[in-house]
Amino acid sequence: MDLSGSVCLVTGASSGIGAQTARLLAAEGATVAGLARRTAPMEALGLHSVHAADLSDPADALRAAGEVLERHGRVDVLVNNAGVRIDGPVSGVSLEDLDQSFQVNALSPFMLAGLLVPAMAERGSGVVANVVAPKVSGGRRGMGAYAASKAALESLTQTLRQEAGGKGVAVFAFDPGWVRTYLAPDGPEDPAAAAERLVGHLRAGKGAREILS
Numbered sequence: 330m331d332l333s334g335s336v337c338l339v340t341g342a343s344s345g346i347g348a349q350t351a352r353l354l355a356a357e358g359a360t361v362a363g364l365a366r367r368t369a370p371m372e373a374l375g376l377h378s379v380h381a382a383d384l385s386d387p388a389d390a391l392r393a394a395g396e397v398l399e400r401h402g403r404v405d406v407l408v409n410n411a412g413v414r415i416d417g418p419v420s421g422v423s424l425e426d427l428d429q430s431f432q433v434n435a436l437s438p439f440m441l442a443g444l445l446v447p448a449m450a451e452r453g454s455g456v457v458a459n460v461v462a463p464k465v466s467g468g469r470r471g472m473g474a475y476a477a478s479k480a481a482l483e484s485l486t487q488t489l490r491q492e493a494g495g496k497g498v499a500v501f502a503f504d505p506g507w508v509r510t511y512l513a514p515d516g517p518e519d520p521a522a523a524a525e526r527l528v529g530h531l532r533a534g535k536g537a538r539e540i541l542s
């Protein structure tokens with residue numbers, strides 16, 4: 330995908346990997362719309378548009394995506410990056426925490442793809458990247474809500490690839506590794522390095538079956 334001139338929607342562009350990805354995409358000449366709850370950090374990045382939305386409410390995600398379409402006319406690249414990690418043993422996770430985990434990590438990405446991918450397929454061009462956590466999604470002690478919701482995101486990726494992959498839409502899952510962010514403060518890697526790899530995959534625009542890292 331020629332990123333220059335493309336319209337990219339990056340969720341979770343207010344910090345960490347998403348902020349760096351949005352910054353790099355803008356530097357490539359893409360029109361970048363950022364979506365998160367906090368707008369000030371996205372404004373500081375100089376993105377083309379910033380959209381306040383709470384992804385723990387998929388209806389709000391769809392409303393904000395509608396704003397993006399109204400503003401830019403289309404979305405060529407969807408980066409489902411926003412994520413929330415709520416730790417605790419299965420016995421200690423409240424229904425509210427579980428609900429938030431699934432809404433942010435799986436249901437809003439699902440609904441955003443459902444809204445945006447059909448037009449990509451019609452144009453015969455587009456890329457969807459879902460930011461996953463395969464080291465955890467198979468199940469991890471003390472991280473049940475995060476793990477299960479990220480497993481759902483991997484499943485969505487496979488389904489989307491089957492539905493849209495043959496229509497010129499590249500769909501892939503991206504494993505950033507272990508990256509130093511609010512979500513993983515002990516991570517050894519700089520978020521800019523992970524974002525560079527992600528943007529490289531977006532540029533290549535290939536929907537390989539494997540999770541890209």
Ligand SMILES: NC(=O)c1ccc[n+]([C@@H]2O[C@H](COP(=O)([O-])OP(=O)(O)OC[C@H]3O[C@@H](n4cnc5c(N)ncnc54)[C@H](OP(=O)(O)O)[C@@H]3O)[C@@H](O)[C@H]2O)c1
Pocket residue numbers: 340341342343344345346347364365366367368382383384385410411412413433460461462463504505506507508509510511512513516520
């Ligand atoms: N860091 C790692 O080692 C690692 C490893 C594997 C996967 N990942 C994945 O990488 C992605 C990016 O995370 P990060 O490490 O860069 O962490 P981060 O700095 O905490 O970024 C998380 C982003 O998600 C947004 N977000 C969270 N809840 C939201 C909500 N309810 N509505 C809208 N936006 C919301 C946050 O924005 P607001 O707070 O402004 O809403 C923020 O921009 C996540 O999907 C994470 O699961 C990270």
